[in-house]
Amino acid sequence: MSLTQTTGIKRAETLESEPHGHRRKRRRRPGSDGPNWLGGAVSWLWLAIVIVPIYWIVITSFKAQSSYYATNPLLPPTEPTLANYQMVVESDFPLYFVNSLIVTVGAVIPAVAVSFMAAYAIVRGGGRRFLRGVNSLFLMGLAIPLQATIIPVFLIIIRLHLYDSLLGLILPSIAFAIPLSVLILANFIRDVPKELFESMRLDGAGEVATLLRLALPLTMPAVVTVTIYNALTIWNGFLLPLVLTQSPDKRTLPLALWSFQGQYSVNVPAVLASVVLTSLPILAMYIIGRRQLLSGLTAGFSK
Amino acid sequence: MSTFTTPARRGTPPPAARKARGGVLPWLAVPALVLFVAFGVIPLIGVLFLSFTSWDGLGEIQLSGLTSWRAVLGDPNLLHSLWVTLLVMVVSWAVQTPASILLGVFLAGRQRYRAVLAVLYFIPLLLSQAAIAIAYKALLDPNFGLGAGLHIDLLIQDWLGEPILAFSVVIFVVSWQFIPFHSLIYQGGVRQIPQSLYEAAEIDGAGRVRKFFSITLPQLKYTIITSSTLMVVGSLTFFDLIFVLTAGGPADATRVLALDMYKRGFQASQMGPASAIAVILVLVGLALALLLRRLGGRDANASQMEGA
Structure with a gap:
């Protein structure tokens, strides 16, 4: 830990003299790196990967067998039916x-x-x-x-x-x-x-x-x-x-x-x-x- | 087996002698012990015994020495199954780990919508593997599936008919189901990292990427080991999913050890060789668990909080 501490002090000293004051301010506030774009992108992508098959399963289960082959598989059924459940x-x-x-x-x-x-x-x-x-x-x-x-x-x-x-x-x-x-x-x-x-x-x-x-x-x-x-x-x-x-x-x-x-x-x-x-x-x-x-x-x- | 006693007892002060309390306590453990011995320990010993017999699942069990072992070890199919098992293990680990860490770190944020994301992610884990396999079989069907319905040529493949595609589908479906679970473990791990470490790094001027590689990842070492152990040992037990999805095919491309055991035993009525494979499965599982424990080291807790 001592290594980090000394470099920390040194860093702080150099920052004092740094002209980019706004950068310093931002970095001193904990957890303020701005949005985590990569994490955000991956997590929304993952949401789609999880949800799309589930959505497809649910909407398809309400389609009539005859209309299943004819319709767009990702659109909800135009005439939902409970026949499959029955x-x-x-x-x-x-x-x-x-x-x-x-x-x-x-x-x-x-x-x-x-x-x-x-x-x-x-x-x-x-x-x-x-x-x-x-x-x-x-x-x-x-x-x-x-x-x-x-x-x-x-x-x-x-x-x-x-x-x-x-x-x-x-x-x-x-x-x-x-x-x-x-x-x-x-x-x-x-x-x-x-x-x-x-x-x-x-x-x-x-x-x-x-x-x-x-x-x-x-x-x-x-x-x-x-x-x-x-x-x-x-x-x-x-x-x-x-x-x-x-x-x-x-x-x-x-x-x-x-x-x-x-x-x-x-x-x-x-x-x-x-x-x-x-x-x-x-x-x-x-x-x-x-x-x-x-x-x-x-x-x-x-x- | 003394290695296994350490983790659960770690962190507990050695209980003071309470011999004065009579003999009730041990009796409380007896029902669980009896059930576990009857349907866990005895079968474990039994499987070793059965591997030295020949039995068709119905008739008499006859001792047959090393016949089953010779049959299994001399069979190139065993090597193939071992290889497929290893491949599933390594590839699914390599796919799941980075994704789970990334998602776990992101989910560790306290924002409300991230909590909602975590709830939705978890749904696949709740479904039975049989249900998932059946749904994916329908979804991937080259004639009636999603690709055919959307008329996207790229998606119209014989997904479960080509060895490499079928293998990839197995890995994908496994990841689809289990990444959420592991990201949850990582989320818990990330939340335990002391905030002071990040504050120190920020004073040092470390950016997000630097903080991730210099603080988050090293601090997650033991979480990574826990999660990897679960993944690796768990991958030996992918039976339901593969059985329903591909039944080991095409051309045995997804015939993992557990499936090989089932097919030999319950479909080909060769319980002896099937038991030998089960013994191999147990040994592989134990070896991996021990190996990963060694990697973890004993002084896990001591070093984790260093510098906090």
Whole structure:
């Protein structure tokens, strides 16, 4: 730092004698370099790259199949129709929707609950060898591409007679969600001031009471973040249903989407309507929990 | 595995002995541990075991020694899949990192419209890869897609039918989905850089570009490592997207390891060789994670705040 300081002083001295007074003034005000043209250009360009395909998906899903080929693909439909949505809804989509909902809710709630308990134990009892080991195990789980374990998972699910059942999707989904959930939750529980834990202890509260009445309320934003994140991952999961189910009535939405697309690949508006329909619930969740999710993820990863 | 214990525990004072508290705490960790062992650790060991067997996915599992490994290692397709995986990893990293840093730095500004931009950027990350792949397949269709509808010849290509084009499409779609996530990480990183560093540089008369290269970028070192680790290890798991978009084709141009594993195991019913590939996948993932951790160094926090 000393180098910068000396050059800084020197620079300031030369600036005093510099005739371009206005330049000096501008540079002394922090963050006053004028607009960041490159960043601005890239970010607006990126906005277009993100929005144009989404816009195209949405408007096309409202076009009649007959008019789809004839009209400009980037103009909204002149006669918007809900026929595509009707067609999708009248197929088995409601069933797949319910399946996805069961798997997501059935996996996320236990996953967050057991992860929170584990994170609490790791933070509060981190000195014990057993809990240190558990922590290392979960951290190791972060570095492993869990897809690689799909074949033994398939075998285990068969042996448990859970093949082609929703429970067979739920159990591995919980397990795969644990490592990252524990990491993020533990990071947040660590931020709870030690004095609060101490005063709970002096009041005679046990660990379970402390977890429920102190740690949980104080880390609610993190719990929400982890819940949304896991719900997203599991709702969108594709490999587990692909490998672990067989009958059409056990399909979850992404898998159903895939087979629907194989069936109706010519009917682009209908396929895109199914894409929109499967994405709506997550978009709704994003709108509700956006602030939590964005700030929670940044905090979770930058620690 | 002691290397993995460091990061999460870093910054925590060693907990004081609280042996007086009875044995409740360890029990709280047991449900998560049991589930993770049953469907994470046992499968991990299981995949190693299965790589020494032959199994068609339905019948009996028979020990077969090194047969699967010989079959896999002697197969030129494995080398090809490894190469494709590596290429996807490197190219997608090289595309995503500069863009994410640039966007992250820009989004770190406190202006209201930048917050709105961040919200919109995030949408692709929410969609399932299957949905994204299906939408892009329709959008890029040479006969019915966007290019054909707009009558722009440049856009009317057999995007998913030519090896190089299909590979580029995979990289593009991956970037489309994940750049927002990484720019969010960089946004967080940039906001943690002490303002005093910039003030000092401004007194020194540094311009925007100079400040970016002399302060922002070096200060983001650990953010870059975090983001790169996620990108690189994550790139090993691009399965859904590629499976739906190209199914590994054309001519195996996008047949990454994860896809190779799936096809051998669940389509060709060769679970032994497929398990061997899974083991390779795990080893590559672990090696990369360790390598990137080494690059990060241990004294991460100590040097980051220097001069603040």
